[in-house]
Amino acid sequence: MRLSDVIGSLDLSTFPQIALVIFLGVFAAICIRMVRSTTSDEMRAASMIPLQAEECERRREKKS
């Protein structure tokens, strides 16, 4: 008996379906978190991270 026979006799088509349901669940949870209003401060803070001035920008601002 070869490995391919073992796998071939499993009902593999259910596996992706299970995986999809898990993915969907996690994804839905992420989406729910995203639309909740309580996180908006956190979101705003996170979105500002790239805009925090670096030292050189700070100096340039001071000069002008």
Place this chain on the structure above:
Amino acid sequence: MFGLSTLGMVRKPPRDAGFAASGGGVSGYSGIGVEKFVYDDGIVRKFVMATVLWGVVAMLVGVIVAIQLVAPLAVKWEMGGVRPLAFLDFLTTTSFLSFGRLRPLHTNAAIFAFAGNSIFAGIYYSTQRLCKARMFSDVLSKLHFWGWQGIIVAAALTLPLGITQGKEYAELEWPIDLAIAVVWVGFFGVNFFGTLMRRRERHMYVALWFYIATIATVAVLHVFNSLAIPATLTRSYSVYAGVQDAFMQWWYGHNAVAFFLTTPFLGMMYYFLPKAAERPVYSYRLSIVHFWSLVFLYIWAGPHHLHYTALPAWASSLGMVFSLMLWMPSWGGMINGLLTLRGAWNRVSADPILKFFVVGITFYGMSTFEGPMLSIKSVNALSHYTDWTIAHVHAGALGWNGFMTFGMIYWLLPRLFQTEIWSKKMVAAHFWLGTIGIVLYIIPIYWAGVTQGLMWRAFDETGRLQFPDFVETLTALMPMYWVRIIGGTLFLIGMIMCGINAVMTWKARPRAYVEPVQEAAALTAGYSDDPVPSSRLGANLEIAKEIDAKLIQGWFHRVWERKPLKFTILTIAAVVVASLFEIIPTFLIRSNVPSIASVQPYTPLELVGREIYISEGCYNCHSQMIRPIWAETKRYGEFSKAGEFVYDHPFQWGSRRIGPDLAREGGRQSHDWHVRHLESPQQLIPQSIMPSYAHLLKEDLDFDGVQRHVDVMAMLGVPYGDALKNANSMARAQANEIAQQLSAQGGYEFYVPGGGRIEDVAAAERDGYRLANKKVIALVAYLQRLGQDISKPAPVPATDPAAPGASGVGAVSSRATQK
């Protein structure tokens, strides 16, 4: 080169003073927990300059291969007795410049050299800022940079020499593949994750997530698609064969688009666009949804490259459904990008950097609409194998990757070289040249694609193919090909202007770069995640409370956002699990590859002929996969079956038909026709744009090397009975047989360079002009074998399957020569 080493000319900075002073703990520089450090911009400067250099090279080669598709006809133009374009002849007759070898060089250079260096520049710049930390190791940064450039140079040398694995976008041979794995994982990956570990900003900004997904997934893709067994230093065989190889290849190929050309550029969009627009991203929430949906969905989409092929239908349907689902999140990302400019649109008209970003993001939107559309099977039936795919790719590569890169480079240049950009006018000119260039490229090529697709399937009133001659469907495209050359050239000129601007800006750099010392507090070591919130549910099941607290209130995701390791593992899990669910059934359910008893391994000579086919890159113009579509079976014959490819390491189905499909080529033409066709296609088909392969009539076949190839194939499970011991002599015997048939057909017995006929046979023999010893014979043997087996009777089953010759090659050695 412009002296990259001097780019790193900086005063010795306090590297990562905080760590140096405190050994990773809290230092007392200016208040509790605040550490001082300096960003490493030298490495970003290097990657930016490399991006520009390789951009010019990649696009130059692109223009050359575009010219090669018109050159065979253009050289024949006559005006008043002169042929003004005759000088282009070398482009179709020089072996190492031929289309099949240069096209992979163009694609590899555009993807891995141009886009690759651009990604690295963007990641090295933004990661340090987003983490408030210098890169983990300067040594790793340098190893990464020089290692990657070494790989590119190796690619540029090997591909024109015909050293290739013959799998699109994964052509590089195994020693280079190993180097890629080391540089990507060992240098880049370790350096990046080391930086994440030392970051001084708790929350990992969404751009970093995109980078994490990029690094992790590309590593997985590269390793599994490239699994091969070396036969020599310059030749290896894919461990997968036929359908499975095709599946792996496009699992890799499509996800290279996803995780090399999309996710890192999205990360860069989420960093550099807010920087350039000086406002935060429109919706951070949307960016998170964008991220996870791409990670969940992309990995399933690969099989849409294999619609109507011998791939099992369930796999290709799955690919189509997931591709369609990708449309919405992709557009979410595009809208998120464009709306980031809300309130700043007045600046867009004045700032060429923002213009580059806006056009780039718009092309992202166009490509991610077109991609799902092309993955619909009925659309794909028309578009596949035509130039439509080429147009789609260039909208993405030139529009999205190109313009995002240019926007980023122009934003970076003054900051990295600490001086004004050399010419703002040139930036604006580049924008317009690039935009017009893209338009002039893609519109005619869309047109060409649809035209050719429709011509292939056109029937006349009597039910016969309206254009039975393949070349007819090709000559109709020539005007479009000329416009493409103009568009591509404009884009190239823009790229060169970018290079000039970069070099001139670099020249105006200060004598020593100022390296401002940054300050940020270290993350406290004893950090613990936020406490799990208390459930808002009253009398309820414990499990429901837990779900409310951890899941619905989002505690779990907040924790991920702060933990690089957990985050990476989850991303890899999402990618690997999805992949496995597709890969395992494709590989292990036997019914997916029905075996056909009459399909036998290639003879040793045919196998070497196949090597030549791969090495010359014939697959860049020819498919070997007839789809079960009426117009196609009518033109090429019986559609291809999965079982016909079980010995094809690697598969050679191809993805573009610049020439006709060759899956049933065996027996269509005489040996003599093939030899003369390869010598110069135009002497038989005047309108052909196939390059000349006259060198194959001159170069000796390495009969002694045949055995090695057979041995590796046997190692991969190909049942080579007799040939295991005497591949060499079997190959010689078959070559002589073909040579005899060839001269019986009135073909060459000897081939003198220049094509002259032989007067003195003994002298010709002495000079080694006998065709039986030349590469062309092996290639003809292979071509004559293609698609023949399926109509052969099955071999008589032997009583002892292990007996030599029972199912081996000995029994079939002369089948291809029975012309």
